[in-house]
Amino acid sequence: MGFQEYMPGFRPVVLGIAALALAGCATFSEDGGMNTVSALTTERTGQSIQLAKPGHDTELAEKNVHQLLGKPLTPDTAVQIALLNNKGLQASFAELGIVEADLVAAGWMRNPGFSFGRMRTGNDVEIDRSIMFDLLGLLTIPIRSGIEQRRFEQAKLQAASQAVRLAADTRKAYFNAVAAQQTVQYMGQVGTAAEASAELARRMAQVGNFSKLDQAREQAFYADATAQIARARHNATAAREQLSRLMGVWGDKTAFQLPDRLPDLPKAPDTINDAESQAMQQRLDIQMARRGAESTAQALGLSKASRFINVLDVGYASKSETGAPRGNGYEIALELPIFDWSGAKVAKAEAIYMQSVHRTADIAIRARSEVRESWSAYRTAYDLARHYRDEVVPLRKKISDEMLLRYNGMLASVFELLADARTQIGSVNAAIETQRDYWLAETDLQAAINGSGSGGSSSTQMRTPASGEAAQEH
Amino acid sequence: MVSRRDFFTGAAAMVGAGLVSRVGAASLPEAPMMDKAATQPPLAPPNGRPYNPVVTLNGWSLPWRMNNGVKEFHLVAEPVVREIAPGMKANLWGYNGQSPGPTIEVVEGDRVRIFVTNKLPEHTSVHWHGQRLPNGMDGVTGLTQPFIPSGKTFVYEFVAKRPGTFMYHPHGDEMVQMAMGMMGFWVTHPKDPGFMKVDRDFVFLLNNFDIEPGSYTPKIATMLEFNLFGFNSRVFPGIDPMVVRQNDRVRIRIGNLTMTNHPIHLHGHEFQVTGTDGGWTNPASRWPEVTTDVAVGQMRAVEFDATDLGDWAFHCHKSHHTMNAMGHGVPTMIGVDHRGVVEKINKLVPDYMVMGERGMGDMVQMEMPIPDNTLPMMGGQGPFGSVEMGGMFTVLKVRKDQKRGDYADPGWYKHPAGTVAYEWKGATPAPARNRSPGGKLMEPTKKPANVELNVRNPSGHDSHH
Numbered sequence: 001m002g003f004q005e006y007m008p009g010f011r012p013v014v015l016g017i018a019a020l021a022l023a024g025c026a027t028f029s030e031d032g033g034m035n036t037v038s039a040l041t042t043e044r045t046g047q048s049i050q051l052a053k054p055g056h057d058t059e060l061a062e063k064n065v066h067q068l069l070g071k072p073l074t075p076d077t078a079v080q081i082a083l084l085n086n087k088g089l090q091a092s093f094a095e096l097g098i099v100e101a102d103l104v105a106a107g108w109m110r111n112p113g114f115s116f117g118r119m120r121t122g123n124d125v126e127i128d129r130s131i132m133f134d135l136l137g138l139l140t141i142p143i144r145s146g147i148e149q150r151r152f153e154q155a156k157l158q159a160a161s162q163a164v165r166l167a168a169d170t171r172k173a174y175f176n177a178v179a180a181q182q183t184v185q186y187m188g189q190v191g192t193a194a195e196a197s198a199e200l201a202r203r204m205a206q207v208g209n210f211s212k213l214d215q216a217r218e219q220a221f222y223a224d225a226t227a228q229i230a231r232a233r234h235n236a237t238a239a240r241e242q243l244s245r246l247m248g249v250w251g252d253k254t255a256f257q258l259p260d261r262l263p264d265l266p267k268a269p270d271t272i273n274d275a276e277s278q279a280m281q282q283r284l285d286i287q288m289a290r291r292g293a294e295s296t297a298q299a300l301g302l303s304k305a306s307r308f309i310n311v312l313d314v315g316y317a318s319k320s321e322t323g324a325p326r327g328n329g330y331e332i333a334l335e336l337p338i339f340d341w342s343g344a345k346v347a348k349a350e351a352i353y354m355q356s357v358h359r360t361a362d363i364a365i366r367a368r369s370e371v372r373e374s375w376s377a378y379r380t381a382y383d384l385a386r387h388y389r390d391e392v393v394p395l396r397k398k399i400s401d402e403m404l405l406r407y408n409g410m411l412a413s414v415f416e417l418l419a420d421a422r423t424q425i426g427s428v429n430a431a432i433e434t435q436r437d438y439w440l441a442e443t444d445l446q447a448a449i450n451g452s453g454s455g456g457s458s459s460t461q462m463r464t465p466a467s468g469e470a471a472q473e474h
Numbered sequence: 475m476v477s478r479r480d481f482f483t484g485a486a487a488m489v490g491a492g493l494v495s496r497v498g499a500a501s502l503p504e505a506p507m508m509d510k511a512a513t514q515p516p517l518a519p520p521n522g523r524p525y526n527p528v529v530t531l532n533g534w535s536l537p538w539r540m541n542n543g544v545k546e547f548h549l550v551a552e553p554v555v556r557e558i559a560p561g562m563k564a565n566l567w568g569y570n571g572q573s574p575g576p577t578i579e580v581v582e583g584d585r586v587r588i589f590v591t592n593k594l595p596e597h598t599s600v601h602w603h604g605q606r607l608p609n610g611m612d613g614v615t616g617l618t619q620p621f622i623p624s625g626k627t628f629v630y631e632f633v634a635k636r637p638g639t640f641m642y643h644p645h646g647d648e649m650v651q652m653a654m655g656m657m658g659f660w661v662t663h664p665k666d667p668g669f670m671k672v673d674r675d676f677v678f679l680l681n682n683f684d685i686e687p688g689s690y691t692p693k694i695a696t697m698l699e700f701n702l703f704g705f706n707s708r709v710f711p712g713i714d715p716m717v718v719r720q721n722d723r724v725r726i727r728i729g730n731l732t733m734t735n736h737p738i739h740l741h742g743h744e745f746q747v748t749g750t751d752g753g754w755t756n757p758a759s760r761w762p763e764v765t766t767d768v769a770v771g772q773m774r775a776v777e778f779d780a781t782d783l784g785d786w787a788f789h790c791h792k793s794h795h796t797m798n799a800m801g802h803g804v805p806t807m808i809g810v811d812h813r814g815v816v817e818k819i820n821k822l823v824p825d826y827m828v829m830g831e832r833g834m835g836d837m838v839q840m841e842m843p844i845p846d847n848t849l850p851m852m853g854g855q856g857p858f859g860s861v862e863m864g865g866m867f868t869v870l871k872v873r874k875d876q877k878r879g880d881y882a883d884p885g886w887y888k889h890p891a892g893t894v895a896y897e898w899k900g901a902t903p904a905p906a907r908n909r910s911p912g913g914k915l916m917e918p919t920k921k922p923a924n925v926e927l928n929v930r931n932p933s934g935h936d937s938h939h
Contacts, residue, residue: 189822196818200810207809214805402688402845404825409844410834410851411687411801414819414826421822 028104033096033156040160040284044450045167046076049083061085069249072257075171078247082170083163085248092162099155103148107141110134150295154288161284164451166246171443173243178258179436180236186429187232190422191225197418198222218415262435265389269382272375278449279371285452286367289360296356300349367453374441374448381434381441388431396427502589502627503539505548507571511557513714515881523581525663526671528727529881531678531716531868532708536576544585547578549600552593556655558702559712562849564683565691566655566707567594573655573707574679582637582665588630590622597621600630601645602660604751604773607632615646637664638753639773641679641729653694655707657681657731670754672777673722673878678706680768680866682732687799688845697733699802703795703865710796710867711854715883716788718780719876727775730768736795739765740778740870742786749775765791780872785887790866798849798864807831835862857886
């Protein structure tokens, strides 16, 4: 480490003054930064967060989680549980403590050292005494403190960003799990219809009214339906497990209850005025990028002013990547400006500053685009869900009613009636999927405006409902 | 069925409508319209040569105007809404308010002038099926005349040379126009009203439509899978009876403008075919029948003495033609045990009921809701329950006290005691069956697998119904 040098013989008077001057900012905050994180998170998710500390805090959280799991989950309680219970999130809160410790440490001077040496060569005894003071450490305290302070701020934003992301992921997992469970229920009905057809066909063949070909056709549909039900069941399990993971539950707690159906569509879609500028103010990744750029600007100023203190690498503090551990850090080196008057260093610092400025702009541009895309996805999902609810499903129902009238008049067979029932169920299922997609899109839109976005366009692409297609195969 | 009241008020339904501008067409005879599908009383000739008028089953005869010794008729070809039976109407094309159009009755030797106004969306023509007439009056578009464009009036004029039974129908876009119901009956009476005189002379055309259940317009491209077969575009039970007095000499004239032949069958009496497309049959050539096949494009006149009192069925003997719309792809459910399956189906389709398990007769009794503008596959309530028929089916009612010229429905026949089939209340010993498989012409080279048929007595699961 470049600055862990010692310089014996520094005057204690200077030290004393410096130590007194710096003492004020060298303490731990009461909340460890959690209040800020909680405020940021609450503003964006409606849920507060808390750090699980050893002792009774953990018990309280446990109790809360237990209570929340006692009732069928809502999207909000699922998020609450995840925020209380997700170990990954708690780990990132712990990171906050680590950074704060660094911050506090940066404000303190290294302890003076004393060394005593005794050497004997033949009869000569040489005693070497020295007192060591961390001179450079003392000189760089304000710089280091400033850097650490900014790192701490970044860490808070980072923690809040993770909490908000977790909340969004949990909501999405929740909607997926409820929808998948509903799909299982409807696929079960398709199965019943297929089973009834197959059974009736079997009995018809038995009394000589059906050929083996006709019977095999009905049987084949039943066989396909059985496979589809198995897939649907697995999908429901997978969706539920995803939610379990995000909520950080295991053991008995995995027996949580989900409601039978997704929440209804709101009467009207949200109207969000000026979503883009709202995102510019709210989005955490933009705030982080902005802070990062500010840090590099300060570092640049420092480099220009001092020319012999190298704080270039601090610029990288703004770099943060989803899911990857943070690679923040800084290095301060003190040089003697004998041969090089640091022209290159300043140029490099400027380049790094510009880099961070462009990076911030890049993030902002992406965020704006993401908001527009999410908005389109949201509106489309809402309109589609309403279309399915108000048009497709009632039409299917009408078709089924008319089919029954035709059956009554012996104009259609019971097999056509059952095939139609299966198609109708398929449409109901597709309607559930569009309803689910609406809630997913709503979550994505909120994340695009308030959080750090969903990162890509793949999640907002409109899917063709799969179950409806499958049911119509026959 | 038509009520007594409807029958008599029917004549009032005939309304004169100035369809053609009176200013520009002062020379055009009136084109009377009909807005009812009930059988109208016979039209006694107000002028011209005397004749014995016919009764058009569920139809009417067209009045005419005498103009310097020429009988002038005015047919208006136009879209119409025809009641096929109460509960079902069809968008058809017809003449003067109805399909089929009015019956034209003339007398042998009459000079006839027929104005045909085309109110259809497309051109048309009228072919006078079976008549001897100048070639240019035969009504075949392209071949003997230009077509009658939409909105135009053409005139046909010829002498009704040959007495007998005829029809008229378009001969331009014929397939479409006939599928839409363009047709009418024509009778040329003999000069001598005493020639082959009968007391009652019924006429109707056989026709078929393909109207999807729940829809109103016939499918014009159908060739064989018609679902409605009618007499004069009416189907049982919406059809009128043929009412006669006991010992009346009755003639029934039938023209076939469907796509298939119809074996027309009368119960309780034998008849003779006295007229064909070509004219009156030679009395020496006639033989008694109870069914006569009327081939496509043919006319038949059958005659008999209505000697036997009662309500006698009269129908086409192709059993599909005595059904209304039905699903031809419906599998046979007879003998299929539905237990357990019904509950499953009911979970998905709560109003589902088992049908056809014991045949189709069941469903006639059930009266379940069916699509709009659709008639039950079969039905019609008789004095002993459902007649379980539809389509080309009506009843010949022979009554002792029916007045001459009275065609009103006298109600159901009152059977004298001991003349109705009754239930045997005695013991029913097992019938002695011959177990021999019967003779064989040739031995099969390969023995078929021994198929065991699981024959079960119809035992009905009434709980499902």
